[in-house]
Amino acid sequence: MSGEAQHPLLLSDRPDFEAGHPTVRLVDLFSGCGGLTLGVAQAAEAAGTALEIPLAIDSDADAGAVYESNFPKADFRQTTVGEFFGPRAGEPLADFELRVAEEVGTVTALVGGPPCQGHSDLNNHTRRRDPKNALYGHMSRAAEVLQPQAVLIENVPAVQHDKHAGEGVVARVERELRGLGFDVASGVVALAALGVAQRRRRHVLLAVREGLTAPADVLADLADRQDFRDLRWAIEDLVKAAPTGIDEPPRASAENRRRMQYLQDEGLVDLPNAERPRCHQADGHSYKSMYGRLSWDLPAQTVTSGFGSIGQGRYMHPSEIRALTPHEAARIQGFPDYFDFSAIALRSSLATMIGNAVPPQLSRSIFAELLPDLTAAGD
Ligand SMILES: C[S@@+](CC[C@H](N)C(=O)[O-])C[C@H]1O[C@@H](n2cnc3c(N)ncnc32)[C@H](O)[C@@H]1O
CATH class of the missing domain: 3.40.50.150 (Vaccinia Virus protein VP39)
Structure with a gap:
């Protein structure tokens, strides 16, 4: 053991919360x-x-x-x-x-x-x-x-x-x-x-x-x-996670995959107006984070139940052509790996409870x- 404290989000053993006194x-x-x-x-x-x-x-x-x-x-x-x-x-x-x-x-x-x-x-x-x-x-x-x-x-x-x-x-x-x-x-x-x-x-x-x-x-x-x-601290290791269960990437429409590829190819974090759906081409910046890409070196935007779609906010992964997985969203919400979400497999339910969580x-x-x-x- 090096004596170095383990990353608190990567802990996989649930502490014995029921032990102790008083x-x-x-x-x-x-x-x-x-x-x-x-x-x-x-x-x-x-x-x-x-x-x-x-x-x-x-x-x-x-x-x-x-x-x-x-x-x-x-x-x-x-x-x-x-x-x-x-x-x-x-x-x-x-x-x-x-x-x-x-x-x-x-x-x-x-x-x-x-x-x-x-x-x-x-x-x-x-x-x-x-x-x-x-x-x-x-x-x-x-x-x-x-x-x-x-x-x-x-x-x-x-x-x-x-x-x-x-x-x-x-x-x-x-x-x-x-x-x-x-x-x-x-x-x-x-x-x-x-x-x-x-x-x-x-x-x-x-x-x-x-x-x-x-x-x-x-x-x-x-x-x-x-x-x-920053985001790197919370989720960088999950790029290598096997893509199953809560690590399975969300599906995206062909349009949104094209938008993500565009951001990746151009090295952008904000999608230009011309690449957005017409209804989101508002002037001003009210939709700026929609269809956006996250940055490794910043904290994420607020995670909502929409984290699995770039049409719901700045939820494109910093380096992958996809939005966030439930595991990444849970990490960004501060849940360590020992917190077990496996009781529920339905993606929409998982997204709601993770987005709702404090x-x-x-x-x-x-x-x-x-x-x-x-x-x-x-x-
Ligand atoms: C903001 S979330 C709470 C998040 C939770 N404190 C956490 O940290 O994970 C609000 C919750 O209230 C529940 N809820 C809504 N109306 C309710 C009611 N009348 N009685 C009990 N629960 C209710 C919802 O199902 C939802 O899980």
Whole structure:
């Protein structure tokens, strides 16, 4: 052994997240395949503590199958969060919520990334009042029911502009959490500075029981980080991967293959207007990244579920005539190789859960700071 630390994304053996002492008890709502959970698991493992997951909920069966195969001891429920928690804090607990509180027991941390389509910048003003935005409100109610030590809510930056019920859902949930005895801070975090090879920015609302680590200090520490990674660091070795399973390249139309060949032959990263479909030949730069090629020496653009097609964004591989494979997209999202996606073979399901996922570095960085205080408080 050289003693040199192994590349964190190339680790193929899952750590024993269930071993250690004391035990961190995590609840993940809207869990998807488990990006937020994985980050908490990694932070817990680094701190020598065990992870237990008394409840994880997602309505999607395929995301749930992947979640369960990676966290087999978790009590995962494939249902809607509304079946377990009401939509806002402040009212007496219903009988079903009292039962949930009793069954779940003590909770160290509650995390959740409610669906965010209603908040996307790409959507219009009407969609900012989409009832889907109300799903965010389940998080404060779940905090009221479960009484965790800390709450992390992740979303797209545009959630700040939500106008649901006048006040906006972030302001409302912050107010409710303060009323429950939490110190609360929120802001937009650039994940590229946390060691994620991608220019993803996410809104984070962090609430911690008053008297423990101040959430504003944690967010300030994240803003000071400079741990930048380029695409080469994340996926260069995968050029040599056997082209099967999650390493199988996506198929492209003849037109898109021709466009990729053009970029390759001309040594370009942006496709000239004349080579684009007519509907994308807009003046200005709104479509600039569409049909674009990634660069080895930069972080990738935000990975969405469209990573397998250059018509969905800058997803052409830096050196190959193809878009990204699911494995490459998962690496860019910060998933190490031990994270097992094999429960689901359907490409569209894989693309959705990978594109939806929160890079684990986010919750890992946050809980690395919080856990010493949280576990001491729970003893
Ligand atoms: C942004 S993704 C969450 C990503 C996840 N936090 C991760 O890190 O991998 C939102 C998830 O919410 C799920 N979802 C949507 N509506 C739901 C509901 N009412 N109850 C439970 N899950 C829901 C979707 O299936 C999707 O997996």
